[in-house]
Amino acid sequence: MGTTTDRSARTSYRSVLVARPVRVLFGTVFLYVLGFQFEILGLAVLVYARTSSPLLSAVTFGVGFGPQVFGGALLTSLADRFSPHLVIAWGLVVRAAPGIAIGLAPGLPVAAMLVLVGVAATVAPVFTAASGGLLPQLLEGDRYVLGRSMLSMIGSGTQIVGLGLGGAVLAVVAAPDLLLVAGGSLLVAGVVAGSGLRHVGRLPASAEQLGVLRSSLRGNGELLADGRVRGLLLAQWVPAWFVTGAESLIVSYVGSRGEAATGAGVLLASLPVGMLVGALVLGRFCRPRTRERLALPLAIALGLPLLVFALGPNLPVAGALLVTSGLCCGYGTGIQRIFVDSLPEGRRGQAFGLASTGMMGGQGLSPPLAGALAVAVGVGGAMAACGALVVLSALALRHPLSPEPSAE
Template sequence: MQGATFGEVFAVKEFRVLFGSFALLIGGDSIKMLALSVLVYARTGSAGLSAAAYMAGWLPFIVGGLFLLSLADRLPPRALMVTGEVVRAVTCLLLAYAGLPVWAMLALVLVTGLFTPVFFAARAAMLPDVLPGDAFVLGRSVLNVASASAQIAGLAAGGAFLAVAGPSGALATTAGLAAVAAVVLRAGLPYRPARGTARAGAVRQTLRVNRRLLADGHVRGLLLAGWLPCVCLAGAEAMVVPYLGGQGQAGVVLAAAAGGMAAGEFAVGRFAAPGLRERLSFPLAVLLAVPWVGFALGPGMAWAAVLAAVATAGLSYQLGLQRRFVESVPEEVRGQAFGLQSSGLMTGQAAGAALVGALGELIGPGAAIAVAGGAGILVALALAGVLRPAAERSADPGR
């Protein structure tokens, strides 16, 4: 297979539309959750409720991923994505100006968030249609970098909007971004029919297809290979703030981690041929874990930043799995398959942060980070049979 280039990817109008609307979505959501957290804290003075408000937008991924994902294949993708942006805009305006009590604000975010995995799945499933072959893998790489960049930009912009216009103004800004994204999607994407058909109720069909996907050993292995190394990474990153003890120092290390991820995605996506990219999946998954073990030596901020950047460059291991995943799932349930992939990843990262956080209470943050790194190495070794491409496994005389 011939490798694609970034120029070829961005030459496709539909991808430019998906890319721009995705950046608006991620940046807007970062502003929304920050503004909602500040608004709840201003009203209640409760740090716990403020933290709950910040996380409320991500919790529905568990429920939506389990019960609603079949909608991503049963409905036209453009209509789903536009609906998602309209729901976000209306939700933000209600949060900003409806004068809802705190419990109603949190309930509104949770209920509307149940459909977020469906909207994400529709977008992800359209990408192979827009970018065939290796261009799809490169497109995923570009969106991964855009996601990290948009989160950072969204948080920075959110802080500025909060200072100037307060939480309500920041929420209104997110509503405006969502409205712009809806117009961009509606005007820029052509109509595509639904990928699948409704053979049962949405919940029943979602459960049935999830079981079908997880029962397929090859698909299950690729899902686990995408989830488990990132569970260990999330656990390690969750301990950076308590390890350094200062928000400013932790910010430097986490920014270095984001930079390492972007550099790895760019280098592997741009300069590695498709076959090499797949052969690199296993060593890069190991690289994702090894540097965190170095925190057992108690590095200062500078070395901690270097270790974090080197480790997160290994996240590009996922690029070598993308083509195989698309080819392994039936086209009529591709939306649900991508939704299951992202929902499991979100859930796993939350679980990893919680588990390593609990461990950090017992043995200290630095030791917990090192344990997370060691666990990541063991996970990569256990998944070697999936991470290594079939041709490489068949050529190994030890197998």
């Protein structure tokens, strides 16, 4: 399905979208992110209305992330065993179940709601592994890199749209209805993937015929044992983990300044806005070699705006700082070419699942650690400390963040 092209040649968004399976995949990801945002928002509102507990309401934001670590560790070899359209479609159908079930039965115990979402979340890395492994099969060279940039833009843009649209929907319907919309969106995404990607061939698979659990564990171990792959994974993970830690303190930062809670919504949207613009600029105006050379400087610059939070900036300045940080989140685009090249054919899908699992795991762990730090040094100080850790981690990972430039 992939189209051979000069790996160093600059391409365009239009050339990426020529192939119908790529458009289907992008549409599927859009519906997935939209449904996921609706589910988190609807569930948090429903749980808070039932319990009046800020803690339980906050827990609902993380219940869709933490269990992904188990799915990523134990199930991602499925992505290399079956046709992509089957893995993606069934993963989305399973992921749709909690929204539909809770929407139809909002009187379920809160614990049962959280268990439903948590169990369904374990399949998310399998979906991510299959879709991530499929993209380099459909696109080659700079088309693939630009395709990854477009996926990042879709994720950031849909996150912004989902938060805004979800809030608007809740103004006219109850939280269970939003959960039904979330489940419906994920179900439609599954149908779209199952029909639109059915002619895409199966990814090259490993020759070993172990069970799913053993194959997943062994494959993850082999990937992490490869120093080149491990370095590139850590380069994608670690700076982003610390940024998430700072992001998790935004609501507390607004409260610490005695501002209205509505200000938190603006700040929460600031980072995705920067991510969207940054991905657009890198993809549209930068050549492959330029993106690769910018990987390390952007990773370092990702943390620098966060250092200013130690001074307690007002909300407009804080928003500008978060947008600036978000602009640098595209640093990972510069190492996508070498990451794909470093992967063994039979483990490609699983490698993308591992990349997603590590990202989600760190993003689930960093907020409580950042919160504990905020208790000790204050919210602004903790956000600045997260920024410092971003800079230090980027410097420590300077080798994988400085790939050999592609020839132009």
